[in-house]
Amino acid sequence: MATKQKNVGVDDLVMLTEVSEKSLLDNLNQRYKDGVIYTSIGPVLISLNPYKQLGIYGKDQINLYKGKHEFEIPPHIYSIADKAYRSLLSERENQCIIISGESGAGKTEASKYIMQYIASITGSSTEVERVKKQILESNPLLEAFGNAKTLRNNNSSRFGKYMEIQFNLGGDPEGGKITNYLLEKSRVINQTVGERNFHIFYQLLRGASAEEKSKLHLLSPESYVYLNKGKCYTADGIDDNVAFKQTRHAMKIVGIDEPLQEQIFRLLSAILLLGNLNFTATGTGNNSNATISDKNIANTIGELMGVDPILLEQSLISRMISTGQGARVSNYQVPQNVEQALYARDAFAKALYSKLFDFIVRKINESIEVKTSGKVIGVLDIYGFEIFENNSFEQFCINYVNETLQQIFIDLTLKTEQEEYVSEGIKWIPVDYINNKPCVDLIEKKPIGILSLLDEECLFPEGNDASLMEKLNKHFANNSHYSNVQQVRNQFIIDHYAGKVFYNINGFLDKNRDTLFNDLVTLALSSKVALVNEIFTYVAPPLEDVEQEKKNRDKMVRGGYANTGAKSVIPTDKKRPITAGFQFKNQVGALLKSLYSCSPHYIRCIKPNENKRSLDWDQEKCSEQVRYLGLYENLLVRRAGYCYRQTFAKFMRRYYMLAKSTWPKWTGDAQQGAQLLLDELGIPKQEYQFGKTKIFIRNPQPLHSLEDKRVVRIEQLVTMLQSVWKMYKQRQWYKRTIAARKIQRSYRGWLLRREHVKLKNQSLSIFLNNKERNRQSIQLGSIAFIGDFLSLAKDSFTQATIKKEEGDQGTLELSVHVNKVSRHHKIQKRALLITKSHIYAISSHKPKKDGSWFNIKRKIPFSSIENITLSKLSDNFFVIHVANEHDYVCETNKKTVLITLLSKLYHENLQKNIQIEFKDSIPYRSQKGTSELKFSKVDQIPHQKPAASAADVENYSAKPEKGCLKILVLPGLPPETKSIIIS
Numbered sequence: 011m012a013t014k015q016k017n018v019g020v021d022d023l024v025m026l027t028e029v030s031e032k033s034l035l036d037n038l039n040q041r042y043k044d045g046v047i048y049t050s051i052g053p054v055l056i057s058l059n060p061y062k063q064l065g066i067y068g069k070d071q072i073n074l075y076k077g078k079h080e081f082e083i084p085p086h087i088y089s090i091a092d093k094a095y096r097s098l099l100s101e102r103e104n105q106c107i108i109i110s111g112e113s114g115a116g117k118t119e120a121s122k123y124i125m126q127y128i129a130s131i132t133g134s135s136t137e138v139e140r141v142k143k144q145i146l147e148s149n150p151l152l153e154a155f156g157n158a159k160t161l162r163n164n165n166s167s168r169f170g171k172y173m174e175i176q177f178n179l180g181g182d183p184e185g186g187k188i189t190n191y192l193l194e195k196s197r198v199i200n201q202t203v204g205e206r207n208f209h210i211f212y213q214l215l216r217g218a219s220a221e222e223k224s225k226l227h228l229l230s231p232e233s234y235v236y237l238n239k240g241k242c243y244t245a246d247g248i249d250d251n252v253a254f255k256q257t258r259h260a261m262k263i264v265g266i267d268e269p270l271q272e273q274i275f276r277l278l279s280a281i282l283l284l285g286n287l288n289f290t291a292t293g294t295g296n297n298s299n300a301t302i303s304d305k306n307i308a309n310t311i312g313e314l315m316g317v318d319p320i321l322l323e324q325s326l327i328s329r330m331i332s333t334g335q336g337a338r339v340s341n342y343q344v345p346q347n348v349e350q351a352l353y354a355r356d357a358f359a360k361a362l363y364s365k366l367f368d369f370i371v372r373k374i375n376e377s378i379e380v381k382t383s384g385k386v387i388g389v390l391d392i393y394g395f396e397i398f399e400n401n402s403f404e405q406f407c408i409n410y411v412n413e414t415l416q417q418i419f420i421d422l423t424l425k426t427e428q429e430e431y432v433s434e435g436i437k438w439i440p441v442d443y444i445n446n447k448p449c450v451d452l453i454e455k456k457p458i459g460i461l462s463l464l465d466e467e468c469l470f471p472e473g474n475d476a477s478l479m480e481k482l483n484k485h486f487a488n489n490s491h492y493s494n495v496q497q498v499r500n501q502f503i504i505d506h507y508a509g510k511v512f513y514n515i516n517g518f519l520d521k522n523r524d525t526l527f528n529d530l531v532t533l534a535l536s537s538k539v540a541l542v543n544e545i546f547t548y549v550a551p552p553l554e555d556v557e558q559e560k561k562n563r564d565k566m567v568r569g570g571y572a573n574t575g576a577k578s579v580i581p582t583d584k585k586r587p588i589t590a591g592f593q594f595k596n597q598v599g600a601l602l603k604s605l606y607s608c609s610p611h612y613i614r615c616i617k618p619n620e621n622k623r624s625l626d627w628d629q630e631k632c633s634e635q636v637r638y639l640g641l642y643e644n645l646l647v648r649r650a651g652y653c654y655r656q657t658f659a660k661f662m663r664r665y666y667m668l669a670k671s672t673w674p675k676w677t678g679d680a681q682q683g684a685q686l687l688l689d690e691l692g693i694p695k696q697e698y699q700f701g702k703t704k705i706f707i708r709n710p711q712p713l714h715s716l717e718d719k720r721v722v723r724i725e726q727l728v729t730m731l732q733s734v735w736k737m738y739k740q741r742q743w744y745k746r747t748i749a750a751r752k753i754q755r756s757y758r759g760w761l762l763r764r765e766h767v768k769l770k771n772q773s774l775s776i777f778l779n780n781k782e783r784n785r786q787s788i789q790l791g792s793i794a795f796i797g798d799f800l801s802l803a804k805d806s807f808t809q810a811t812i813k814k815e816e817g818d819q820g821t822l823e824l825s826v827h828v829n830k831v832s833r834h835h836k837i838q839k840r841a842l843l844i845t846k847s848h849i850y851a852i853s854s855h856k857p858k859k860d861g862s863w864f865n866i867k868r869k870i871p872f873s874s875i876e877n878i879t880l881s882k883l884s885d886n887f888f889v890i891h892v893a894n895e896h897d898y899v900c901e902t903n904k905k906t907v908l909i910t911l912l913s914k915l916y917h918e919n920l921q922k923n924i925q926i927e928f929k930d931s932i933p934y935r936s937q938k939g940t941s942e943l944k945f946s947k948v949d950q951i952p953h954q955k956p957a958a959s960a961a962d963v964e965n966y967s968a969k970p971e972k973g974c975l976k977i978l979v980l981p982g983l984p985p986e987t988k989s990i991i992i993s
């Protein structure tokens with residue numbers, strides 16, 4: 011399998027020979043150093059942030075993982091995505107992929123790769139493409155509003171996200187839903203040095219046009235108090251200007267049109283300006299009241315938000331208190347001091363932003379909403395366990411959700427594990443594992459859990475952090491997961507599954523109350539800007555548990571709890587806003603409900619170092635995360651019974667090549683095959699058990715041995731296959747060559763035959779009805795017209811001589827013996843060589859050292875041939891009349907071929923026909939002057955010598971006479987006789 015991942019350490023930690031946290035870390039480290047970031051623990055994927063592009067994503071890799079089972083390929087995020095998708099289709103069950111890890115560990119990147127994979131392997135109809143585009147485009151939009159540069163991650167998601175993609179029956183995405191959790195809204199008003207506010211603020215300030223800047227009253231980032239707490243205005247790797255264009259594009263895709271975009275930008279500008287709104291104290295001491303220092307800012311905010319600036323000021327510097335009930339209700343305007351006004355201002359800014367964020371999520375959801383129900387794949391990208399120097403309410407909530415996620419993890423993993431053993435009929439000894447239910451109960455149990463007590467304390471007007479601390483210490487004095495810090499009164503400790511965390515109670519009540527006074531809500535509701543109005547009017551549909559919780563709260567409020575020590579009289583206020591903790595707990599409850607209804611897949615992300623540097627491995631940090639993510643626990647659970655389980659069929663598919671009895675093909679029952687294989691390899695019976703459909707192997711050693719043998723065997727097979735392949739290729743090549751030769755031969759034959767027919771026709775056109783024929787010249791063998799009667803085409807001297815005379819183009823077309831008539835009418839043996847442009851008369855001599863064996867006696871270019879004359883009788887004489895030179899007179903029994911070929915070559919060379927005449931006597935120019943060939947037909951040739959055979963009998967005799975050569979010729983076949991082709 012050609013994956014880009016290398017084979018380093020073990021792919022699956024269950025295969026570790028020694029199970030310890032150290033060996034687990036060592037294996038991860040070894041792989042990380044080699045650029046292998048994915049490792050698994052059974053079905054759980056561990057992902058290390060490589061902090062560089064590894065080239066392991068994209069179309070090719072997607073194709074590699076598509077439809078593959080995890081045992082066939084190295085661990086990869088695509089494998090998890092593929093498994094979830096395949097299970098959704100095959101089992102018609104909801105799937106969820108839970109990605110966790112600390113900030114900067116790579117959760118968001120992982121979720122993007124999952125989305126990319128799903129988008130890539132599903133259909134491409136217009137509607138499906140539209141849905142995919144909306145789902146994919148939701149990402150940059152959410153990142154703009156929900157991400158920020160932090161010290162740990164330049165693009166840190168400051169919210170949790172559960173994204174569900176719904177699929178139709180054909181397996182194509184048809185819509186989806188995003189649920190957001192716990193936006194870090196305190197970032198709107200404050201940032202740690204070196205960190206930024208949410209990206210969208212910088213995008214707007216940098217990307218807006220000059221006209222927009224003026225219309226929206228935008229300033230430079232440095233001018234806003236809410237942006238300069240962190241003294242950081244840019245983020246490496248982020249171009250706010252470009253990002254703003256992407257955000258606007260994404261807004262368009264999810265249906266946020268330009269007018270609505272403008273309202274959003276106005277609100278963002280107003281939020282920023284709220285931070286610049288200062289208050290001045292009037293009066294002294296406890297009686298000092300706040301007034302707005304710079305009315306212009308209030309006016310601008312009023313304009314941007316579509317509210318009356320006076321009402322804005324009123325809502326910030328005073329608070330309406332109602333007393334009495336029914337008709338007796340009286341309202342009082344209570345002035346606020348500067349500190350209270352600043353608190354109200356910041357609370358307003360935070361509320362505006364978080365409600366805007368919820369609105370953006372709602373808009374995305376509207377665009378991808380599906381009315382029908384269908385199966386989903388949910389991807390949970392949620393903050394991992396957090397343990398800081400100072401842990402506050404936010405860490406408490408984050409760790410709470412992680413604790414519950416760990417609980418489902420243990421529940422589901424162990425549950426499936428146990429169920430599998432039972433259904434397969436496997437004997438196993440249940441192992442103890444950390445059960446974190448008591449810790450979850452400590453936090454969320456009703457009526458006495460930390461969250462319940464916190465809510466209760468918030469209901470008391472005089473409730474504060476210290477009183478809450480007291481109650482916690484009292485109630486959980488005997489809880490093994492809780493302890494207090496004797497020396498530091500404002501801290502309590504929770505012993506989470508990931509370790510002990512010290513929480514600072516300061517601010518718990520305030521953050522939980524999350525108060526936004528009614529005055530500010532009323533102000534927002536008076537806005538002429540539809541968006542501002544809408545985000546405050548919107549009421550989230552109640553979660554089932556919220557309703558139940560309300561009932562409990564009402565009960566608690568009415569009666570109090572005897573054993574809680576809660577003060578007995580609590581003012582009931584049904585309109586009291588639901589607390590942040592209460593809301594979060596319900597969200598977590600709803601999330602868990604969704605997750606429990608799905609088949610889960612886990613991705614645990616680890617950040618190998620704090621410096622965002624590739625190849626850097628911080629052992630302590632990694633060990634901490636391994637603990638927080640519960641990986642070691644996970645490994646123990648997975649190794650509790652059997653480290654390996656696989657269906658017989660898949661087991662055979664992987665190892666069948668190891669035993670003689672199952673190689674090269676096992677077609678029998680898979681279980682029987684597995685038994686034969688294990689027996690042949692001598693694997694002891696106590697090392698494995700056969701279930702109903704699967705084989706279970708207890709320890710990794712036999713598996714290592716199987717794997718090692720497989721590697722060796724595959725190498726052997728590869729070599730064998732290569733040689734078989736080579737042989738096959740060679741055979742193929744040989745067969746192809748033979749076939750090609752046959753084809754070439756047939757083709758050449760065909761060409762020859764075609765040429766032959768052409769030449770025959772040409773010879774007929776020359777000789778038919780012009781000349782008597784003799785038997786030899788009408789029986790034209792199929793090679794006759796090849797013309798190289800002397801086989802000189804391959805003779806090197808001939809070739810060299812022709813090349814010398816004519817250059818590289820020169821080739822021999824015909825070679826033939828002739829009897830030349832000399833100037834004295836003597837017969838001389840010669841040979842004629844004919845090329846495409848010349849006739850050469852040659853006479854042979856003894857071969858010399860230089861390889862020469864003939865001389866050229868005469869060279870006649872075609873262009874100087876005037877005509878050719880032959881007799882009308884059946885003799886073989888002909889005269890080549892040469893312009894301005896003596897003519898060439900000769901005789902040959904190959905004259906038909908010679909004249910035909912010559913006439914063809916002549917035509918090809920000079921584009922005209924050669925003149926051929928037939929006469930009873932042929933006058934010609936000899937070297938001595940004029941001469942003549944005189945022909946007479948006779949019935950018998952006097953004094954003819956007997957011949958060896960009839961074929962050798964000459965049909966003529968030539969006798970020099972004065973001024974001529976007299977030639978007596980026996981009668982031949984009539985001139986109308988056609989040549990016969992003998993094939």
Ligand SMILES: Nc1ncnc2c1ncn2[C@@H]1O[C@H](COP(=O)(O)OP(=O)(O)OP(=O)(O)O)[C@@H](O)[C@H]1O
Binds near residue numbers: 063064118119
């Ligand atoms: N698989 C990966 N390949 C290459 N780089 C990665 C990969 N995963 C993460 N990174 C790098 O690490 C950075 C942080 O990753 P990411 O934003 O996904 O972390 P996170 O866990 O979602 O953090 P947070 O909780 O703060 O949002 C990315 O911007 C990217 O530069």
